[in-house]
Amino acid sequence: MDAVSLWRAPLAESPVHATVTLPGSKSITNRALILAALASGPSTVTGALRSRDTDLMIAGLRSLGVGITVVDSPTTLRVTPGTLHSATVDCGLAGTVMRFLPSVAALADGTVAFDGDEQARTRPLATVLDALRGLGADIDGAGLPFTVHGRGGLRGGTVTIDASGSSQFVSGLLLSAARFDEGVTVRHDGSSLPSMPHIDMTVEMLRDAGVTVLTPADSGEMDTWKVLPGTVTPVDWVIEPDLSNATPFLAAAAVTGGTVSVPLWPSSTTQPGDAFRGILTDMGATVSLQDSLLTVAGPEKLCGIDVDLHDIGELTPTVAALAALADGPSVLRGIAHLRGHETDRLAALSTEINRLGGSVTETEDGLRIDPAPLHGGTWGSYADHRMATAGAIIGLVVDGVDVDDVGTTAKTLPGFENMWTAMLEPTETSEPAQPEAAEPGARS
Numbered sequence: 001m002d003a004v005s006l007w008r009a010p011l012a013e014s015p016v017h018a019t020v021t022l023p024g025s026k027s028i029t030n031r032a033l034i035l036a037a038l039a040s041g042p043s044t045v046t047g048a049l050r051s052r053d054t055d056l057m058i059a060g061l062r063s064l065g066v067g068i069t070v071v072d073s074p075t076t077l078r079v080t081p082g083t084l085h086s087a088t089v090d091c092g093l094a095g096t097v098m099r100f101l102p103s104v105a106a107l108a109d110g111t112v113a114f115d116g117d118e119q120a121r122t123r124p125l126a127t128v129l130d131a132l133r134g135l136g137a138d139i140d141g142a143g144l145p146f147t148v149h150g151r152g153g154l155r156g157g158t159v160t161i162d163a164s165g166s167s168q169f170v171s172g173l174l175l176s177a178a179r180f181d182e183g184v185t186v187r188h189d190g191s192s193l194p195s196m197p198h199i200d201m202t203v204e205m206l207r208d209a210g211v212t213v214l215t216p217a218d219s220g221e222m223d224t225w226k227v228l229p230g231t232v233t234p235v236d237w238v239i240e241p242d243l244s245n246a247t248p249f250l251a252a253a254a255v256t257g258g259t260v261s262v263p264l265w266p267s268s269t270t271q272p273g274d275a276f277r278g279i280l281t282d283m284g285a286t287v288s289l290q291d292s293l294l295t296v297a298g299p300e301k302l303c304g305i306d307v308d309l310h311d312i313g314e315l316t317p318t319v320a321a322l323a324a325l326a327d328g329p330s331v332l333r334g335i336a337h338l339r340g341h342e343t344d345r346l347a348a349l350s351t352e353i354n355r356l357g358g359s360v361t362e363t364e365d366g367l368r369i370d371p372a373p374l375h376g377g378t379w380g381s382y383a384d385h386r387m388a389t390a391g392a393i394i395g396l397v398v399d400g401v402d403v404d405d406v407g408t409t410a411k412t413l414p415g416f417e418n419m420w421t422a423m424l425e426p427t428e429t430s431e432p433a434q435p436e437a438a439e440p441g442a443r444s
């Protein structure tokens with residue numbers, strides 16, 4: 001690790017008291033952009049996240065022929081569908097770009113070349129490319145880099161895939177399917193499907209755009225989703241704040257015994273980050289949601305937790321950081337698929353927590369984290385935004401944690417370090433106003 005790229009995570013000198021406003025959700029922004037690109041007319045996306053992952057989606061769609069312009073502020077985008085043509089797409093390390101755009105590319109009239117970061121080349125991808133071949137697409141390659149030879153349309157039809165490695169394989173096929181000649185029926189056959197709320201998000205947003213989707217609950221067919229061919233209606237999308245990105249800030253309250261609030265928390269959402277409320281409560285924090293303001297008050301001592309994160313794997317790095325600081329043992333289950341995330345998150349979390357003196361063992365499907373006194377040291381990020389934020393959480397209460405490559409947080413939260421530092425600045429709530437010293441002899 002290069003000393004120049006190390007960021008000393010700020011130590012909280014006292015309980016953190018702050019209100020933190022989060023930018024838009026990565027997952028909702030990138031779905032909205034795709035649906036807007038495939039719609040029958042222009043759409044507006046308000047409150048869009050602008051980060052590496054969403055800017056890569058914007059660039060990829062523009063390259064394919066979609067008009068995307070900024071209106072008033074960078075987070076308000078006007079999306080004008082165009083004739084899809086040959087393009088080059090840089091996926092960076094974004095799962096949503098590498099798994100969602102190949103189906104769009106199959107609709108293009110021309111060759112679409114995909115590549116991404118070196119580290120992205122090992123992320124699982126063949127499932128979605130094979131599935132598209134089965135639906136009539138002409139694709140060279142089984143992972144990044146690969147090329148889609150678009151023919152201006154796609155037959156579609158029925159395909160069976162093993163999506164146990166990523167829910168994004170299913171979402172990626174469903175999102176474009178209304179524009180396939182026959183729509184799509186996707187059957188999952190394999191061990192259990194992770195991140196179901198993200199599939200629900202896909203279904204909900206497709207329906208918002210007027211697309212007919214049949215879920216297992218509608219058809220009674222287990223693990224089967226069907227999208228009928230039809231028009232994607234333009235929608236003025238308003239993006240919810242990113243609740244997964246809210247979790248490190250809320251965790252700051254939990255580990256310092258402080259209070260952190262996040263405004264604009266949706267009353268109902270498909271974002272997995274909403275489940276963090278229950279996790280915090282189980283670990284001893286007090287959580288309240290009033291008038292869209294989520295407030296977390298940290299406990300004196302954080303309890304360990306035994307939790308299945310299969311549906312909400314994205315939250316694992318934050319939960320692991322909390323568990324490393326908890327009083328009792330924790331077991332995080334159901335997350336074998338995290339080995340194919342930005343990095344192998346199970347290996348990365350155990351290596352980095354153990355490097356600071358922790359006691360973490362990898363299990364077949366997760367992590368066991370036992371209490372141990374932690375000390376300062378270097379925290380590797382592995383180009384993983386959520387690894388970097390996990391290091392920042394631990395650094396709040398462990399002196400001398402140096403997070404490598406904190407800039408990698410720009411994947412979904414550019415300016416994270418500034419937000420983190422601002423959160424630690426004393427506010428009126430954090431420092432109760434002292435009564436003014438009375439002038440000698442003055443009367444009140």
Ligand SMILES: O=C(O)C1=C[C@@H](OP(=O)(O)O)[C@@H](O)[C@H](O)C1
Nearest residue numbers: 027166167168194195198313314
């Ligand atoms: O569809 C999405 O927007 C996402 C789905 C999940 O992927 P996996 O199912 O691969 O975990 C999640 O972890 C990722 O951050 C975003």
Ligand SMILES: C=C(OP(=O)(O)O)C(=O)O
Nearest residue numbers: 093094095096314341342
């Ligand atoms: C797994 C994640 O990202 P991606 O969309 O790149 O899969 C994540 O953000 O935690």
